[in-house]
Amino acid sequence: DAGVTQSPTHLIKTRGQQVTLRCSPKSGHDTVSWYQQALGQGPQFIFQYYEEEERQRGNFPDRFSGHQFPNYSSELNVNALLLGDSALYLCASSLTGRMVTEAFFGQGTRLTVV
Amino acid sequence: RKEVEQDPGPFNVPEGATVAFNCTYSNSASQSFFWYRQDCRKEPKLLMSVYSSGNEDGRFTAQLNRASQYISLLIRDSKLSDSATYLCVVNIWSGGYNKLIFGAGTRLAVHP
Numbered sequence: 379d380a381g382v383t384q385s386p387t388h389l390i391k392t393r394g395q396q397v398t399l400r401c402s403p404k405s406g407h408d409t410v411s412w413y414q415q416a417l418g419q420g421p422q423f424i425f426q427y428y429e430e431e432e433r434q435r436g437n438f439p440d441r442f443s444g445h446q447f448p449n450y451s452s453e454l455n456v457n458a459l460l461l462g463d464s465a466l467y468l469c470a471s472s473l474t475g476r477m478v479t480e481a482f483f484g485q486g487t488r489l490t491v492v
Numbered sequence: 493r494k495e496v497e498q499d500p501g502p503f504n505v506p507e508g509a510t511v512a513f514n515c516t517y518s519n520s521a522s523q524s525f526f527w528y529r530q531d532c533r534k535e536p537k538l539l540m541s542v543y544s545s546g547n548e549d550g551r552f553t554a555q556l557n558r559a560s561q562y563i564s565l566l567i568r569d570s571k572l573s574d575s576a577t578y579l580c581v582v583n584i585w586s587g588g589y590n591k592l593i594f595g596a597g598t599r600l601a602v603h604p
Binding site: 411413418419420422423425426428433434465466468470472474476480481483484485488 | 496533534535536538539541567579586588589590591593594595596597
């Protein structure tokens with residue numbers, strides 16, 4: 379049973395460019411949440427997708443957008459990259475509808491903006 | 493004020509020591525609570541859930557005080573392999589959806 383997989387693992391982009399990160403959730407999970415983790419900080423909630431719609435959103439600008447596909451996989455898009463977008467981007471999968479649910483994380487995509 | 497606050501650390505302890513981490517949360521809508529462990533440059537992994545009655549898993553004991561909005565993690569007989577960052581996490585349940593809110597993490601370094 380594959381866990382949560384993310385691609386790519388590392389990425390270097392230039393300021394102003396756009397980037398797309400991908401995530402496949404754990405088998406049986408239907409919900410994908412995206413987090414940004416800056417160096418020395420805890421993960422910060424970006425948004426959550428369920429049934430191909432954004433259900434919750436953290437305090438991130440509209441430059442951050444996403445998508446969920448019928449197979450529950452998800453993409454995170456960031457437009458007009460800034461140096462401050464450099465971080466580890468984590469995808470977490472879970473099951474909606476259960477009050478207490480364990481979230482499983484992918485290994486992350488380390489984005490460097492130069 | 494941050495929604496989840498933790499001891500800043502780092503904690504540098506010798507093998508065999510007992511170490512305690514504290515965490516407070518501000519959102520009274522928080523429904524469930526966890527400690528995650530994160531190794532350097534790796535993803536967070538669930539260490540244990542935290543219940544009001546307290547729970548223990550081997551050398552690890554977690555406690556929750558809902559009235560004080562306080563969570564703790566106690567590690568006894570520290571091992572070198574316990575060196576990692578420990579993240580306090582609260583789960584907010586709203587409208588049928590869960591959202592995990594993380595603390596900044598406390599780094600633990602166990603030395604020989």
